[in-house]
Amino acid sequence: MTQTISKSGLSDLRSKDEIRAERRKGRTGIYLVAPGLLVLALFFALPVVVLLAMSLYVKPPGAEIGEFVPGFEIGNYMTVLSAYWPELLRSFWFALIATVLALLIGFPMAYLVAVRLREKPLLQGILLVLLIAPFFSSFILRTQAWKQILADEGFIAQALKFVAILPADGHLTATPFAVVAGLTYNFLPFMVLPIYANLGRLDTRLLEAAGDLYASPMNSFFRITLPMSAPGIFAGTLLTFIPAAGDYVNSALLGNNRNTTMIGQVIDSRFFKVIDYPGAAALSFVLMVSILVLVTIYIRRFGTKELM
Amino acid sequence: MNANLAPTLPETRTSGADLELRGITKRFAEFVAVKDLDLLVPSGTFFALLGPSGCGKSTTLRMIAGLEAPSEGSISIGGEDVTSLPSHKRPVNTVFQSYALFPHMSVLENVAFGLKRKKDPEAMAKAQAGLEMVELAHLANRKPAQLSGGQQQRVALARALVNRPQVLLLDEPLGALDMKLRRQMQLELKTIQTEVGLTFIHVTHDQEEAMTMADTVAVMNEGRIEQMGPPRELYELPRTAFVANFLGKSNLMRGEVTGKRAGLLEVDVAGHSVLLPEDRAVQTSGQVVVGVRPEKITIDRTSSGAAHNELSGTVIDVSFTGTTTEYLVDVPGIGRIGTFSQNRGQQPAAVGDTVYLYWEADYSFGLAGDERMDAGVEQ
Numbered sequence: 043m044t045q046t047i048s049k050s051g052l053s054d055l056r057s058k059d060e061i062r063a064e065r066r067k068g069r070t071g072i073y074l075v076a077p078g079l080l081v082l083a084l085f086f087a088l089p090v091v092v093l094l095a096m097s098l099y100v101k102p103p104g105a106e107i108g109e110f111v112p113g114f115e116i117g118n119y120m121t122v123l124s125a126y127w128p129e130l131l132r133s134f135w136f137a138l139i140a141t142v143l144a145l146l147i148g149f150p151m152a153y154l155v156a157v158r159l160r161e162k163p164l165l166q167g168i169l170l171v172l173l174i175a176p177f178f179s180s181f182i183l184r185t186q187a188w189k190q191i192l193a194d195e196g197f198i199a200q201a202l203k204f205v206a207i208l209p210a211d212g213h214l215t216a217t218p219f220a221v222v223a224g225l226t227y228n229f230l231p232f233m234v235l236p237i238y239a240n241l242g243r244l245d246t247r248l249l250e251a252a253g254d255l256y257a258s259p260m261n262s263f264f265r266i267t268l269p270m271s272a273p274g275i276f277a278g279t280l281l282t283f284i285p286a287a288g289d290y291v292n293s294a295l296l297g298n299n300r301n302t303t304m305i306g307q308v309i310d311s312r313f314f315k316v317i318d319y320p321g322a323a324a325l326s327f328v329l330m331v332s333i334l335v336l337v338t339i340y341i342r343r344f345g346t347k348e349l350m
Numbered sequence: 351m352n353a354n355l356a357p358t359l360p361e362t363r364t365s366g367a368d369l370e371l372r373g374i375t376k377r378f379a380e381f382v383a384v385k386d387l388d389l390l391v392p393s394g395t396f397f398a399l400l401g402p403s404g405c406g407k408s409t410t411l412r413m414i415a416g417l418e419a420p421s422e423g424s425i426s427i428g429g430e431d432v433t434s435l436p437s438h439k440r441p442v443n444t445v446f447q448s449y450a451l452f453p454h455m456s457v458l459e460n461v462a463f464g465l466k467r468k469k470d471p472e473a474m475a476k477a478q479a480g481l482e483m484v485e486l487a488h489l490a491n492r493k494p495a496q497l498s499g500g501q502q503q504r505v506a507l508a509r510a511l512v513n514r515p516q517v518l519l520l521d522e523p524l525g526a527l528d529m530k531l532r533r534q535m536q537l538e539l540k541t542i543q544t545e546v547g548l549t550f551i552h553v554t555h556d557q558e559e560a561m562t563m564a565d566t567v568a569v570m571n572e573g574r575i576e577q578m579g580p581p582r583e584l585y586e587l588p589r590t591a592f593v594a595n596f597l598g599k600s601n602l603m604r605g606e607v608t609g610k611r612a613g614l615l616e617v618d619v620a621g622h623s624v625l626l627p628e629d630r631a632v633q634t635s636g637q638v639v640v641g642v643r644p645e646k647i648t649i650d651r652t653s654s655g656a657a658h659n660e661l662s663g664t665v666i667d668v669s670f671t672g673t674t675t676e677y678l679v680d681v682p683g684i685g686r687i688g689t690f691s692q693n694r695g696q697q698p699a700a701v702g703d704t705v706y707l708y709w710e711a712d713y714s715f716g717l718a719g720d721e722r723m724d725a726g727v728e729q
Contacts, residue, residue, distance in 0.1 A: 250417050251450035253437040255464035255509070261438075265463075269454050 097323035108317040118324045126308050126325060130332070133305040136218070137287035140225035141233075144282050145275065147226070148233035152274070153267075156241035173234055181228065185295045188224050189215055192296070216298035224292035232281040240274025241267075276345055284333055305329055367428030367441070367516035368393050369414065369549060374423035376409050376573075383409040385573040387423070391517075391551065391566070396543050398552045398564035402596065402726070406573040407553045411519050414551065416440045428516055438467070443510035444519040447526070449502045451494035457481065457505050458490040464513040480512035481505075483542070500531045507539070511546065520552040524559065536563055557597045561585065569593045571726065589632055591639060591717055596726035600641045601687045604723070607635050614711060616658075620683030624714060625658045631716025639717040646713040647689040649677055649699065653706045660708040661687065665699050679705055 056064075100113035123130075151173070159166040176184060192198060192214040202208035214220055244267065252262040290306030297303065305325065312322035371389040375382065384406040391397045399407040412418040414425060416437030424433045432440050443464065451460050462477035470476065481487045484504035494502055503523060510518055520539075524532045540563050543550045554560050560567045561581040568578040569592070577584055577593045584597055594600035605619035615626045617640050624640050631638065654660055663681035674690040675698045681687055687707055691698075699705050 245450075247446065247448055247450045248452060250437070251444070251446060251452070252463070254415055254417070254442070254444045254446075255513070256438045256467035257463070258438050261467060266452060 093323045093326055096319055097327050099320040099323075101320075108319070110319055115320065118320045119328065122312075122321045122325045123328060126305065129303050129308050130305045130328065132301075132303070133287050133329075134332070134336070136222050136225060136293075136304060137283050137289075139222050140229060140286045141279050141283045143222070143226040144230050144233040145279060148230055148278065149237055149271075149275070152234045152237035152241055156238045157244060157246065157267075160246075170238070173231060173238075176231060182291060182295070185224050185228065185291050188220070188227065188296060192220050192223070215296065216302070218297075218302050220296040221293050221302045221304070224296045225286045225289060228289075228292065229282040229286050232285070233278040236277035236281060237271060237274035240271050240277075244270060272344075280337060280340070284337065287333055288329055367549060368426075369517050369551070370426045371410070371414070372424050372426075374410070374413060374420045374425065376406070376413060376418065377421045382573055384413070384420075387573075387575065389568065389575065389578075391549060393428075393549055394547050396540065396550045396552065396563060396565045398554060398560035398567045399570055400554055400557055400560040400567055400597070401570035402555055402728075405570045407555075407570045408521060410570070411444070411521050411551065411553045414517065415442055415444045415519055441516040442519060443513050443515040444521060445503075445506045445510045445523040447522045449494075449506040449523075451502055451505055451509070453494055456491050456493060457486065457497070460494065460505055461509045461512055463509065468513070476512050477508075480508040483511070484508045484538075499526055500535070503527060503535065507542075511542065511548075514546070515548065517549045517551060520550060522554055523552075524554075524556075532559070539563060561597070567597075569597060571596075585643075587630060587715055588641070589717070590725070591641075591721035591723060592726035594641050594715070594717065594726070595724070596728070599644055599688060601644060601647070601689075602639050602641045602717070602721075602723045603684050604637065604719070605640055606637055610634070615716065617716075620681075622661055622684075623658045625711035626714040626716045627712060630712075630714065633716065633718045637719030639719060639721050639723065641715045641717060642709050642713055644676075644689045646709045647687070647707050648709065649679070649689050649691055650706045650708070651699065651703070654708045656708060659711055659714070660706055662704060662706045663687065665701050665703045665705055668698060668701055670698075677705075679707060681707070 095112065096110075097118055098112075098114050098116065099110040099118075100115045102109070102111050105111075155166055155169045155173070159169065190196060194213055194215070196214075199208060199212075199214045202214070203210055203212070208214070248266050248270070249262050252266050253259070257265060288306050290304060290310050293302050293304040293307050294310075297307075306329075309322050309325045309329070312318045312325060369389075369391040371387055374384055374387040374389075376384040387406075387410065399410060401407045409418060413420050416432070416435060416439075420433065424431055426432060427441060452463065455463070458474070458477055458481065461480050462473045465473035465476055478487060478490065481490055484507060486501060486504055486508070489497060489501065494505065497505065503526070506523065523539075524535050527535060536559060539550075539552075552560070552564060561584075564581060566578065567581050567584055569576045569584065571592050576590050577588065584593060588594035588597065588600065591600075591602060594602060603619045603624070605617040605624060607615050608618045608623075609616040610628065613628050615628050615631055615634060615638075617624045617626055617638060619640060626638075626640055628634055648654075653662070661679075661681045661684065663679040663684075665677055666680045666686070667676075667678035669676045670693075671690075672693070674692055676688065676690040677699060679687045679689065689707060
């Protein structure tokens with residue numbers, strides 16, 4: 043008999059060639075992932091470590107501006123936190139309002155394009171392009187434009203003054219309203235696109251079934267459409283909240299440096315104006331960790347396995 | 351004890367309602383899906399709408415459910431006009447072909463959905479009872495995706511039934527099941543319908559399913575009802591070629607009426623004399639189409655000696671199916687005639703054999719002479 047049973051017995055019935063082929067497949071996977079991992083290591087992991095080290099640097103006695111030496115000064119965190127906790131809180135507060143507003147504005151937009159216009163692909167395509175169109179122009183330019191839109195002589199301010207919602211000597215620019223409006227506008231596509239992608243897969247036969255089972259259109263929306271679009275809403279709110287909390291362009295261009303300053307703006311000025319590298323690094327770290335904590339709580343609370 | 355049971359029984363027995371469609375037409379842009387349809391389904395009937403895909407049966411069902419609005423005509427349920435009522439206000443529930451179970455809800459929540467919308471205080475208990483009826487109570491907390499196709503089908507049925515609608519609509523609900531499960535569900539559905547006494551409207555393209563389950567079958571074709579009646583009547587006496595071919599199989603032959611005697615028409619079919627009861631003919635003179643069902647024909651090696659209703663030809667195909675042997679016989683001047691015989695030990699005819707085919711005059715049926723002979727033949 044030419045047939046033999048290998049020493050490993052029946053536990054491994056694959057031939058050597060098969061095992062080799064499988065290993066080769068595994069290696070190919072690693073090669074494909076490697077460039078991405080390398081980029082992440084170089085441009086994310088390493089800077090984070092440098093930032094962490096920098097946040098603990100100390101200023102030696104008699105040092106020049108911008109001169110710091112390696113150290114382990116945890117006090118840096120106490121100093122910046124006690125000085126800038128209001129800006130930190132405000133950042134999350136503004137980001138939260140902007141996220142809620144973006145959801146309220148963005149969901150109907152996504153619903154219109156993804157569900158209502160399903161039978162009209164041309165119109166659907168046009169609206170989708172309009173939705174993405176803002177990305178073709180600069181973020182700063184668009185924020186600058188909002189300054190014009192909200193200006194005292196602008197249409198919105200004039201109209202609000204006319205109906206006496208805004209006092210005659212009131213302003214829209216340089217107010218918290220302007221900053222939140224800017225944030226909402228700038229991050230709206232990040233809210234709409236994930237919800238659109240999700241609603242695009244919504245099986246409208248389920249809505250027919252709900253109607254058949256005595257659910258009014260509004261009832262169907264809250265019982266079927268909304269819960270089923272939860273993964274999209276979840277992704278959209280995260281994609282809006284996280285960058286909005288760290289944003290400094292909107293508060294810098296549309297704010298007033300009094301009651302609109304956000305933490306990103308503080309970090310920016312600590313780095314480039316005051317030249318306080320350890321303080322700026324410590325604040326960056328605080329921002330990063332607080333977002334991480336908030337997002338973790340959010341995921342724990344609302345994100346089930348099915349949503350991820 | 352009986353006194354306690356008495357009030358509950360009649361209630362479940364008489365919960366169905368008459369359904370009436372009057373002059374229903376549905377147009378989609380250029381295409382007319384349903385043409386001037388009139389239909390009366392009496393309360394408590396198991397009614398089947400049978401037809402090939404695209405015949406308008408599903409559209410009709412969707413109009414009854416309120417998911418499509420008719421272009422013309424009116425719909426009433428239990429004598430009340432519901433034509434302009436939206437679906438959620440109609441006393442109708444549907445078992446969808448796709449089941450359309452809500453994936454984010456448990457099986458129990460799915461079944462309780464309609465009851466909760468109606469604010470039934472016993473929604474959960476009734477839903478649980480509904481699941482028990484379809485023998486799925488043990489899976490109440492599963493999600494629909496965790497069930498097999500047959501189980502999902504039963505959840506969809508329970509979800510519709512627990513609401514005790516006046517009319518229950520079934521849109522090819524067994525289409526996705528395999529043969530064995532299908533047979534089992536057909537019997538279960540029929541039993542449930544008899545128990546609850548609701549009006550069932552069952553849409554299907556499966557003629558066997560329609561005949562086994564329904565009290566009344568309406569055969570639909572190109573947006574119109576071709577013929578309607580009890581399954582046996584439709585089968586034994588089709589009035590159009592479409593019904594003759596779509597509901598079971600038929601042998602159709604074109605001929606000319608040459609005489610009448612004693613309530614029988616004598617028809618000349620390619621030189622053969624075929625007798626046909628006058629009251630089984632749509633048309634009694636001129637060119638007609640004569641039909642006979644395959645199982646009515648006797649296939650024999652020797653002639654019966656009768657002067658009428660006998661053809662002879664050459665066997666061109668024989669297939670053994672277990673209980674029967676099916677034959678295809680080429681008859682000169684007429685074409686192919688199908689028949690079969692029970693396998694009772696006789697020596698079957700072989701391809702190339704000359705055989706005689708004969709049947710009793712009472713089994714013949716007559717159709718209009720301008721019928722397309724291949725109408726309704728399944729490809």
